[in-house]
Ligand SMILES: Nc1ncnc2c1ncn2[C@@H]1O[C@H](COP(=O)(O)OP(=O)(O)O)[C@@H](O)[C@H]1O
């Protein structure tokens with residue numbers, strides 16, 4: 001492909017338009033409020049970013065394969081609650097308890113995936129039900145109370161939620177997790193054989209199956225990966241704030257899906273972009289943070305978030321139409 | 327030499343007996359047209375051969391050897407390539423990626439599904455293939471399939487089937503939804519495929535197409551094969567009446583008398 005053509009297709013790509021909008025938004029917030037780019041505020045945003053961002057990576061792959069998962073917010077809540085209960089009430093070793101949490105996430109993802117692929121129920125219905133089951137379980141095993149704070153430092157806490165300073169910025173190790181997982185996800189989707197399969201399955205499942213692509217297995221593993229990433233994000237969050245609440249992560253599923261589609265991944269499958277998702281995660285984080293800073297009343301806050309998401313989706317749809325026409 | 331031989335294939339979906347006792351042979355380098363009304367069992371027959379689902383009963387021979395086809399991968403490994411009705415390509419993938427879907431060239435193969443695609447090889451092989459089948463002038467291997475016309479898509483699907491040196495290429499209604507020009511392009515392509523030595527099983531509704539490209543005609547009705555004729559020995563009217571099941575014996579007699 002000639003360079004000129006490649007450049008124009010890059011400019012027309014969804015992740016590029018998202019990036020432009022992100023930069024505009026950042027500039028607007030920075031001009032509107034000088035504190036927006038302060039080390040404290042940036043550190044704050046970077047502390048939250050990985051927690052939803054990590055889930056969004058899994059969700060991007062899943063959406064690209066044509067499925068999605070509404071139970072991630074609930075898994076985000078249940079995994080740390082279970083781990084903490086086992087440690088605090090059951091006197092389990094933290095490592096073993098974490099392993100149990102991991103197995104729980106794998107089981108939840110596998111059940112989602114098996115029901116969706118083998119019984120053929122839409123992932124909307126399956127994972128909506130799973131959301132209720134998992135959230136209900138978290139509330140039941142804790143009787144609705146947050147678990148008493150966990151403040152014993154140790155290997156796992158440092159691994160998941162340790163922090164370090166760069167100048168006057170304070171970052172958490174979770175940022176490394178996010179960066180590392182992002183690089184891996186980009187590699188998978190764009191360069192690996194698996195990514196070719198994921199896109200093909202979401203684009204035209206029957207065509208992929210006819211070429212011998214194991215579509216069901218790929219989807220089941222993606223459900224598992226998404227669930228595990230949600231649990232990992234939940235552990236990171238719980239360790240960071242030294243508490244596990246049974247209602248943690250409520251509403252995250254929609255926030256994560258918003259990040260992914262704002263970044264340019266198609267809700268209908270086939271077209272996914274990890275770079276776009278990273279931009280989308282940054283964008284939603286910046287919007288949520290910036291809107292408060294510039295003094296939009298707290299109750300009006302979701303109006304703006306919703307409108308910006310809508311505007312982004314309209315933009316992507318228009319670009320898509322344009323690309324199809326040319 | 328019989329490339330493919332089917333013996334007494336049977337397949338039911340619940341109480342629907344989609345295939346009752348289907349037997350046919352496909353010889354080397356010939357185009358056989360499989361005709362029949364909607365619901366006759368044509369798609370079921372070719373899905374059974376291409377491993378979309380297992381048959382209930384019957385035997386399949388490839389080059390005289392009995393085989394069992396339990397998955398699409400089995401069929402591909404036996405050299406049977408199928409282009410299904412409207413479902414053969416992934417529109418969001420590039421031409422090159424579609425051409426090698428399921429058989430991607432990779433580096434570090436031991437990494438399994440995590441192995442990196444050999445993108446250079448992929449692109450090179452794709453352009454070579456497009457050139458070989460004579461559609462390289464118009465098409466860029468990196469272009470998304472969603473930007474192609476229906477006829478171009480069918481050509482891509484057929485060239486994909488050719489590239490793996492398939493013994494048998496099965497086309498299920500390849501000219502559905504195509505314009506006149508594109509239809510002729512695909513039919514010309516089918517002839518070229520045959521001339522390159524492949525055997526083709528062509529499923530279609532359109533009898534006129536059959537007379538343009540096929541060597542033999544096989545007609546199915548209600549899950550059974552009801553007639554088998556060489557194109558040279560029959561004509562449009564006869565075949566039409568067989569398909570619809572009009573008074574066959576009388577018509578056949580009449581045809582033979584001619
Ligand atoms: N997956 C399926 N489940 C149930 N019935 C099917 C299925 N596929 C085909 N059939 C039935 O089998 C019969 C043959 O269908 P098909 O092979 O698609 O016909 P054709 O391709 O000749 O139009 C029809 O009665 C159809 O309804």
Ligand SMILES: [Mg+2]
Nearest residue numbers: 368369370411
């Ligand atoms: Mg059919």
